[in-house]
Structure formats: structure tokens, C-alpha cells
Amino acid sequence: MLSVFHLNPPRASRIGLFTVLACTLAACGTAPAAPPVETNPVAPSISAPSPTPPPPLTVTPVQPPPVQPPVALDSETRPVPDVITALLTYAERLRVLNPTDLAAEIVVLGDPGNVPLRQMQLALALMHTHQPVDTARALGLVQRVVGHPGPESLQLKPLARLMAERLSEMRRLEETTERQTQQLRESQRRIEQLNERLEAMRAIERSLNSRPSAAPVPPASAPAPARPATP
Numbered sequence: 342m343l344s345v346f347h348l349n350p351p352r353a354s355r356i357g358l359f360t361v362l363a364c365t366l367a368a369c370g371t372a373p374a375a376p377p378v379e380t381n382p383v384a385p386s387i388s389a390p391s392p393t394p395p396p397p398l399t400v401t402p403v404q405p406p407p408v409q410p411p412v413a414l415d416s417e418t419r420p421v422p423d424v425i426t427a428l429l430t431y432a433e434r435l436r437v438l439n440p441t442d443l444a445a446e447i448v449v450l451g452d453p454g455n456v457p458l459r460q461m462q463l464a465l466a467l468m469h470t471h472q473p474v475d476t477a478r479a480l481g482l483v484q485r486v487v488g489h490p491g492p493e494s495l496q497l498k499p500l501a502r503l504m505a506e507r508l509s510e511m512r513r514l515e516e517t518t519e520r521q522t523q524q525l526r527e528s529q530r531r532i533e534q535l536n537e538r539l540e541a542m543r544a545i546e547r548s549l550n551s552r553p554s555a556a557p558v559p560p561a562s563a564p565a566p567a568r569p570a571t572p
């Protein structure tokens with residue numbers, strides 16, 4: 342402060358300097374203001390949400406599984422299992438057997454029990470006899486293979502289904518043939534009855550024509566004139 346007055350500055354400069362010093366001292370002596378007190382805001386009232394109605398029940402129709410297209414056979418197709426090859430070879434051998442040998446083969450096979458492979462063998466032998474009773478029996482055997490639950494029938498089921506379709510078609514054809522044969526027999530029996538009646542009528546006609554004719558009756562003679570009485 343002594344150096345300032347010693348320099349003897351102008352009056353206006355001294356007044357400004359005193360003003361700055363006064364403001365600085367006032368600022369240093371002023372106590373810091375207390376921080377504002379934060380009041381708790383009033384929480385807005387929240388109303389309970391109204392219950393949401395459940396969505397409408399929709400029923401989705403069950404779609405059938407897509408049909409798989411048939412697999413084209415080519416050089417990269419896996420080979421057929423040996424059991425199927427063996428059955429096809431066995432069927433080829435049965436095809437060339439005569440009826441006597443085929444009947445003997447069926448006797449040798451016997452009762453297949455519940456063994457799918459033996460059931461298939463017997464069905465193949467029975468379907469080569471071309472007899473309605475054997476066709477029905479073979480159809481029952483392959484249907485048992487199709488419905489067999491064991492793992493040993495898995496490789497045989499495709500061939501068994503194919504044979505079942507063919508045997509069902511054969512059975513329908515045989516039933517149609519049987520009906521037509523029965524109708525033909527009935528027609529032949531009626532024709533024979535009509536022929537017998539016609540032959541009986543012809544016999545009666547021939548017997549009537551072969552009777553001898555009666556002898557002609559001679560004409561009666563005229564009566565003689567009456568004679569006059571004598572006296």
C-alpha cells in the first residue's frame with residue numbers, strides 16, 4: 342500500500358483501485374451459501390392396471406406330413422441288403438419249379454411260426470401256385486411281416502408291403518373270376534335244363550307222328566226195298 346501512495350497516481354486510478362480492493366475483501370469475508378435442501382417430490386399416484394382379457398383361442402389344423410417323392414435309383418444308390426437279394430433269388434428259383442416240386446417245397450417249409458424271413462419264404466412259394474386259397478394264405482403271411490414289431494423285420498417290410506399290394510390285387514381278380522365262373526356254371530345248368538325240356542317235347546312229337554293211322558270204315562249198305570205183301 343505504501344508503494345502505491347508513493348507513486349502518487351491520479352485520483353481516478355486511486356478510486357478504482359480502492360474499489361477493487363473493497364470488492365475483494367467483501368468476497369473473502371462472505372460465508373459460502375448453504376446448498377439447497379432437496380425436498381422429496383410427491384410421487385404420482387399410480388392406478389392399478391385393468392386386467393387384460395385373454396387372447397381368443399385359435400385352433401390350428403394339423404397338417405399332414407409332406408409326401409416324399411420316390412428316390413431315383415442310380416449308380417450312387419446304396420446296394421440292397423443281402424436278405425432281400427436272397428429272397429429275390431429264392432423267388433426266381435420258385436418260378437421255374439413244376440407244380441409237384443413246388444408243392445414239395447411248401448411241405449418242406451412247413452409252419453413258419455413268427456419268424457419274418459420264413460414267413461416271406463412261404464408267402465413267395467404260395468403265391469406261385471395260383472390257387473385262391475394259397476393266395477389268401479400268402480397275403481396273411483406278408484401282412485404279419487408288415488405288422489411285426491421286432492427289428493429283424495425292418496429290412497423285410499418294404500418288400501412285404503409290395504407283395505401285400507400284389508397279392509391283394511391277385512385276390513380281387515381271383516374273386517372276380519370265381520363269380521364269373523359261378524355265373525357261367527349257372528347259365529350252363531339252365532341251358533341244359535332247357536335242352537332237356539326241348540328234347541322231351543320233341544320225343545312227344547315223334548311219338549305222336551309214329552302212331553299207325555286207323556283203318557277206313559266201309560260205307561254202310563243201303564237197305565233192300567220192301568216187298569209188297571202177297572194176298
